[in-house]
Amino acid sequence: MSVVFKRPKALSDRPNTYCPGCTHGVAHRLVAEAIDELDLREIAIGIAPVGCAVFAYEFFNMDFAQAAHGRAPAVATGIKRVLPDRFVFTYQGDGDLAAIGTAEVVHAASRGEQISVIFVNNAIYGMTSGQMAPTTIVGQKTTTTPLGRDPARAGYPIRLSEMLATLPGAAYIAWCSLHNPQQIDRAKNAIVKAFRMQVEGRGFSMVELLSNCPTNWGMSPAESLKWIEEHMIPTFPLGVVKDVTAEEVKAGA
Amino acid sequence: MSELMLMKGNEAIAEAAIRGGCRFFFGYPITPQNEIPEYMARWLPEVGGAFLQAESEVAAINMVYGAAAAGGRAMTSSSSPGISLKQEGISYIAAAELPCVIVNIMRGGPGLGSIQPAQSDYFQATRGGGHGDYRLIVLGPASIQEAVDLMMGAFDLAEKYRNPVMLLGDGVLGQMMEPVSFPEYRGPAPAGKSWVLDGAKGRPPRVVNTLLMDAEDLFRHNLALQAKYREISKNEVRWEEYRTGDADVVLVAYGITARVCKSAVDMARQSHIKAGLFRPVSLYPFPIKPLKELAARVKGFLVVEMSMGQMVEDVRLAVEGASRVHFYGTAGGIIPASKSVLQELQAIALRSEGGAAQ
Numbered sequence A: 001m002s003v004v005f006k007r008p009k010a011l012s013d014r015p016n017t018y019c020p021g022c023t024h025g026v027a028h029r030l031v032a033e034a035i036d037e038l039d040l041r042e043i044a045i046g047i048a049p050v051g052c053a054v055f056a057y058e059f060f061n062m063d064f065a066q067a068a069h070g071r072a073p074a075v076a077t078g079i080k081r082v083l084p085d086r087f088v089f090t091y092q093g094d095g096d097l098a099a100i101g102t103a104e105v106v107h108a109a110s111r112g113e114q115i116s117v118i119f120v121n122n123a124i125y126g127m128t129s130g131q132m133a134p135t136t137i138v139g140q141k142t143t144t145t146p147l148g149r150d151p152a153r154a155g156y157p158i159r160l161s162e163m164l165a166t167l168p169g170a171a172y173i174a175w176c177s178l179h180n181p182q183q184i185d186r187a188k189n190a191i192v193k194a195f196r197m198q199v200e201g202r203g204f205s206m207v208e209l210l211s212n213c214p215t216n217w218g219m220s221p222a223e224s225l226k227w228i229e230e231h232m233i234p235t236f237p238l239g240v241v242k243d244v245t246a247e248e249v250k251a252g253a
Numbered sequence B: 001m002s003e004l005m006l007m008k009g010n011e012a013i014a015e016a017a018i019r020g021g022c023r024f025f026f027g028y029p030i031t032p033q034n035e036i037p038e039y040m041a042r043w044l045p046e047v048g049g050a051f052l053q054a055e056s057e058v059a060a061i062n063m064v065y066g067a068a069a070a071g072g073r074a075m076t077s078s079s080s081p082g083i084s085l086k087q088e089g090i091s092y093i094a095a096a097e098l099p100c101v102i103v104n105i106m107r108g109g110p111g112l113g114s115i116q117p118a119q120s121d122y123f124q125a126t127r128g129g130g131h132g133d134y135r136l137i138v139l140g141p142a143s144i145q146e147a148v149d150l151m152m153g154a155f156d157l158a159e160k161y162r163n164p165v166m167l168l169g170d171g172v173l174g175q176m177m178e179p180v181s182f183p184e185y186r187g188p189a190p191a192g193k194s195w196v197l198d199g200a201k202g203r204p205p206r207v208v209n210t211l212l213m214d215a216e217d218l219f220r221h222n223l224a225l226q227a228k229y230r231e232i233s234k235n236e237v238r239w240e241e242y243r244t245g246d247a248d249v250v251l252v253a254y255g256i257t258a259r260v261c262k263s264a265v266d267m268a269r270q271s272h273i274k275a276g277l278f279r280p281v282s283l284y285p286f287p288i289k290p291l292k293e294l295a296a297r298v299k300g301f302l303v304v305e306m307s308m309g310q311m312v313e314d315v316r317l318a319v320e321g322a323s324r325v326h327f328y329g330t331a332g333g334i335i336p337a338s339k340s341v342l343q344e345l346q347a348i349a350l351r352s353e354g355g356a357a358q
Helices: A024-037 A052-059 A072-082 A094-100 A102-110 A160-165 A181-199 A221-232 A244-252 B009-019 B035-043 B057-069 B080-096 B122-126 B144-161 B171-175 B215-235 B255-270 B288-295 B311-319 B338-357
Strands: A044-048 A063-066 A087-093 A116-121 A170-177 A204-210 A239-243 B005-008 B024-027 B050-053 B074-078 B100-106 B137-139 B164-170 B177-180 B239-242 B249-252 B275-280 B282-284 B300-305 B324-329
Touching: A024 A052, A024 A087, A024 A116, A024 A181, A044 A052, A044 A072, A052 A063, A052 A087, A063 B057, A072 A087, A072 A102, A072 B024, A072 B050, A072 B057, A087 A094, A087 A181, A094 A102, A094 A116, A102 A160, A102 A204, A102 B057, A116 A181, A160 A170, A160 A204, A160 A239, A170 A181, A170 A221, A170 A244, A181 A204, A239 A244, B005 B009, B009 B035, B009 B100, B009 B144, B009 B164, B009 B171, B009 B177, B024 B035, B024 B057, B035 B050, B057 B074, B057 B080, B057 B100, B074 B080, B080 B100, B080 B122, B080 B164, B080 B215, B100 B144, B100 B171, B122 B164, B122 B282, B137 B144, B144 B164, B144 B177, B144 B215, B164 B171, B164 B255, B171 B255, B239 B255, B239 B288, B249 B255, B249 B311, B249 B338, B255 B275, B255 B300, B255 B338, B275 B288, B288 B311, B300 B311, B300 B338, B311 B324, B324 B338
Parallel strands: A044 A063, A044 A087, A087 A116, A116 A204, A170 A204, B024 B050, B024 B074, B074 B100, B100 B164, B137 B164, B249 B275, B249 B300, B300 B324
Antiparallel strands: A170 A239, B005 B177, B137 B282, B239 B275
16 A cells, blocks of 8 residues: 555644635645655744734744744844755735735845745635735625725735736745645645745745635635635736746746 | 954944844944944954845844844844834744844934934833833943943843843944943853754754743743843842942932933032932843942932933832932933033932921
8 A cells, every 4th residue: 555645744743723624724735745845844944924824833843933913024034144054934824914014025025035935815814803904805895894895995905926026036926826726736836936946046936825714704615715716816817927937948048 | 352442332332242243133224323234234244144224123123033033143223213113023032032132222202203312212121112021131331331341241141041132322322432442252152042943953843932822821931031030130230339438319320321420420529419320230120229228328319311200210119218319301312411410419409408407
């Protein structure tokens, strides 16, 4: 008998505390698989955000720092400057990264900081029970946009991947989704690629993962995955937004 | 001892930090402390360190958090409004028990205030400053030489207690020039740091964390922090006394204000007022015991600050009503003149004579 599926070494042997049907579990697994594949676990230092993934340090089997809300890229910068040969990544949600931590992630990318960011975008504040996120899409109902997000009052969702891709320090930025196996596979490849960018010293890398929140969206897990496809992807179009190695290939051709 | 050099306070502080082992600096420009980051930007790379100009004070202090977690000797410097911005990170650093050094070259407040010297961040510095029950070790030098001496030991002190150390200076100290010499650095042999995040190779993973969701756990953590602060209060109290032996009235002042008060003591002595000076060097831990002992034998204290009255509260707490505590303060960058302090002393002397006659 051969083992075809097992827990990656980079995940701890602890049940996670995410809600049933939440894609954080999938995202954790993809990150752990990528770390295992690139053999980075023993030189990895992760940074946990404030938000649903605040306990990420419990679920990953590697050194971890827990950061103040939004400050993970700054904490990662401090670690990386002291230990430039280690692999440093942050795992952040949309409120953490695209609202309170906007300055930190923009400037980490702008400096070409040799870190990787896993950006879990589920268009809502999960941990605090369903308030509007910077990535809440137009018309989406949350506890602080009870009639749906009205751009006249609450503005528009931020497309952070697009913003960061304009910065010369960003080496790799990809928009992925976790709503079906095919997209999960793509996301995995993107995460491996992003991590490799750091290992090769090419600069800042980030993968934005469109994710669900069945609890606060008020949907079944299956409905929530469908909702990602039908409502989030039109706002956050999937694809590689920036890849300096692709540009190299193009320049070479 | 090296030869004497004429140096600006901020530059001397930066040089002392490097000699004391600092290798990582994260900061954001603000007057009147800009020479510290500028000096670091030029000289830290020369000793294999790294300087980074952050996008904000908030980011800078969180970079310090990360660098300290990774085992680096890291610091930041700023001035009052910038230090306010750093309070979030300082609370996390104290909670996670990471060593680092923070320099505050104080300017006038509140709000944007001014760029002139002040001492009005005393409360913020000595009470923790951010949210939660925590303390910094706070040192208030009165000369550039003393700033150098304190700075050179600051990282050792921070690592000894795994606690942030704050050097609390004012705009005068940062901007003036004085002759200074750098003692040879004789820090303790670098101890292994069993808590550093450097990759879980051949060992279980480590976590630097400030979240303790279980009520009992967080209570225990707070009790442990308090025990540490008691230990600090026992070991790290520093102060200087000047002509207090036979003094009737004792001035209490720290930093540059203490220099003014020293002159005022000499002037008072010439006009037959038995004045002395008590100068706290460690502002946290505050020298409670020696002040209390002094209170038993003097007629009164005059606290002088470049603030509207902050350290005066600690003096009152220390003497516990055993002696009268008067206050003279300035704000807005006005440095108290020794003559004004003398006038205050004379008024107190007159009042106490009058009181005796009644």
